[in-house]
Amino acid sequence: MTVINLRQMKRNQTGVITSVKAQGEMGRRIRDMGIVPGKEVTVQGRAPLYDPVALRIMGFTLTLRNNEADYIQVEVE
Numbered sequence: 001m002t003v004i005n006l007r008q009m010k011r012n013q014t015g016v017i018t019s020v021k022a023q024g025e026m027g028r029r030i031r032d033m034g035i036v037p038g039k040e041v042t043v044q045g046r047a048p049l050y051d052p053v054a055l056r057i058m059g060f061t062l063t064l065r066n067n068e069a070d071y072i073q074v075e076v077e
Contacts, residue, residue, distance in 0.1 A: 002077075003073050003075050004076060006053070006055075006070075007053070007066050007070050009043045011044070012044075015075055016039070016074065017039050017075075018074065022072075027071070030064075030072070034062075035057065039057055051065055053066065
């Protein structure tokens with residue numbers, strides 16, 4: 001198993017969130033969206049210029065900017 005940041009994940013790749021390193025308001029907002037350690041996340045796709053990234057987590061789809069995805073560590077196979 002390898003730990004990478006969410007931005008490095010490829011389309012249709014699945015992993016488990018290990019940590020959210022964002023602090024302050026950004027960290028609170030990311031956690032409020034359900035992006036918390038232990039949850040499984042799948043990259044569904046990316047915009048044409050690779051920003052934002054569409055994620056599938058806990059049965060719903062959300063999008064994050066790449067600068068936000070940089071703060072999220074994910075364990076992948």
